[in-house]
Amino acid sequence: MAGHLTLGVDIGTTNVKASILDTQSGKIVAFGSQEHPLFHPHPGWAEQDADNYWSAVVSAIRQCLEQGNFAADIAGVALSGLVGVTLPVNDKGKPLRRAMIWMDSRSEEECSDIRATIGEGVINRNNGNRVAPWFIDPKALWIKKHEPHTFDATHKFLSPSGYCTFRLCGNFTMNMGDAGLAYAFEYQKERWNEQVADAIGIPIDKFPKLFHSHEQVGEVTQKAAEETGLRVGTIVAAGGTDISSAALGVGVTKAGEAFYSMGTGSNIGIMIPTEQTLDEFRILKWPHVLPGLTMFDAPMAFTGASLKWYRDHFGQSESRIADRMAGNVFDLFTEQARQIPPCSNGLMYLPYLGNSLAPNWNSNATGVFFGVQPTTGRETMIRALIEGVAFDLLSNFRIAESAGAQIDNLVLNGGPTKSRLWNQITANVVNRPLKVPDIGEAAPIGDAILAGVAAGIYDDPTAPLNQIVSIKETIDPDPEAHKRYAEFFEIWLSVYQNLKDDMDRHRDFLKRYGS
Structure with a gap:
């Protein structure tokens, strides 16, 4: 039975x-x-x-x-x-x-x-x-x-x-x-x-x-x-x-609702009626599990993977501390990032550790830290990683809205969303309240x-x-932080565009020399 x-x-x-x-x-x-x-x-x-x-x-x-x-x-x-x-x-x-x-x-x-x-x-x-x-x-x-x-x-x-x-x-x-x-x-x-x-x-x-x-x-x-x-x-x-x-x-089940899922990669999925035609193809479309709804979905490849990359190559000391204390190594990282102001003292990060998905769809894209100064330290790099991921989200967010997608609610889920700092940075960058389900x-x-x-x-x-x-919990954006992020974001976009041709040349170099 x-x-x-x-x-x-x-x-x-x-x-x-x-x-x-x-x-x-x-x-x-x-x-x-x-x-x-x-x-x-x-x-x-x-x-x-x-x-x-x-x-x-x-x-x-x-x-x-x-x-x-x-x-x-x-x-x-x-x-x-x-x-x-x-x-x-x-x-x-x-x-x-x-x-x-x-x-x-x-x-x-x-x-x-x-x-x-x-x-x-x-x-x-x-x-x-x-x-x-x-x-x-x-x-x-x-x-x-x-x-x-x-x-x-x-x-x-x-x-x-x-x-x-x-x-x-x-x-x-x-x-x-x-x-x-x-x-x-x-x-x-x-x-x-x-x-x-x-x-x-x-x-x-x-x-x-x-x-x-x-x-x-x-x-x-x-x-x-x-x-x-x-x-x-x-x-x-x-x-x-x-x-x-x-x-x-x-509970994201209606047109106009959006879901931001964060894990190794991330997705912003905006619900649209299946019959609605949006002539924008930098963001994907596939059926929701509910008939009649389509997800207008932007996948991004290196979300949690960016912080995991940092952990694996530069976070040995934090990993040892977390092991001794039976704690979470990522909490140690974000606590360091909390000490750094918005825009990471001028350091920015392009989260493309192998390629870029939506909206750039560039298989030759590569990760970049831009704006390194003598004072740039580990905690600045960690915050820049988180902000770079949020900027990638914002680039898709803007494209979706300009294409005619309606975004009434934004609900979060996934590993990185357990971090209050990460969620607040995301809210400040996209300038929308974020709902965190229990x-x-x-x-x-x-x-x-x-x-x-x-x-x-x-x-x-x-x-x-x-x-x-x-x-x-609903996390409201800080208007002053958003104003600062909005200006910094325009530079972030420009850095990628200016480096795009060099990324192509860089990938060709790696292919020719077997790296």
Whole structure:
């Protein structure tokens, strides 16, 4: 007999997180997480092993199940995950190579081929997006050109959540959100467009069957039950993208609301009606987990990754202190940054440690500190890192508004948003109140809600939100700090534009000398 619990699992870029939701109380009763590796075999390449996704999913689920006698009462499970991932599998579901993830930028030539053969305008109209290596198709064409045996053997291209959903129920599926990152997906009609797929050169049958996020796609198999500890026959839902599931998890469900998710990378997702046409392609569009809503979404690659980079290479002393005190090393960093005034004494940071996503879409972009002076110290660099990430957000914020997107509310979620200083800097830079929900990891909560709909517990994904979501704090911007940031931001924009050509030359140099 199906119970009153549901399970949500989110596959992030470096970490899998799982939550068990008690649908009667609206409370999370168990949580688990497990890191998984990211590989950079060459400059601009970013790959992950699909079996590492599954191992981390299994670990996170088992951590949850070890916290109580839950398995028999879990009625449904749903997974979400990182998007823009190209993972080829054979007809048995076996991965044929490592997944090429969203930050992989090797397929620039394939992007040029798409523009030359089908035209970027056709992609814009059909899929609502630009042509860039971030998407599934250019990476698939790279495989077709450089690894033709792999392409020919590919039965389906799956997303990370689609692969792990297959491991759970044995069916090849794709939710609408993941499909939004494939150019053959006609986003305003929620269907595959065979003519576009053929023109690109990727047969339409290499894409899985489409499902809405709350729809049932199968049941947990005997093998999956043995691996995960879940009950055989537990309902499996289609799930969503990591950002759209997280938006549901914090209650962002209406046009005009916006969600800022911060993790290794970050996204500003603005809800627009699917029928609304916005002719702006520096910001992405893909379906929300709620039918009828589209996320006007700007991904940014190096948010938490910027501070992690600093930790790994310059933060050894803080790491040792945090280990001795059983504290959080990032709290030590932000406490240092708190001593520095807005605009970091003139130091600015371009957060492009490998490439730039929205709005620049520059695979040759590189990280930059500009304005170093004899007095520049560690604490100044840390604050500049945080401010640089906020400026990247502001650049997308302005473009979205100028395109006609309405932004009434901005809700935060993710690891860096646990820092009061980081949130205040963000509010000051964008000059908007930021709402911080009283909730943990939002994406697995959104997934758990979707699982509840598939299992018949909820009639609608929005039904339980009043019970689950509350706002614990609203952070108001400081007008004086914003005025200062607005002036500094114009210089920040100019620095990038002035260095853009030199970044191209720099990448060419690295390619020629094998660095």
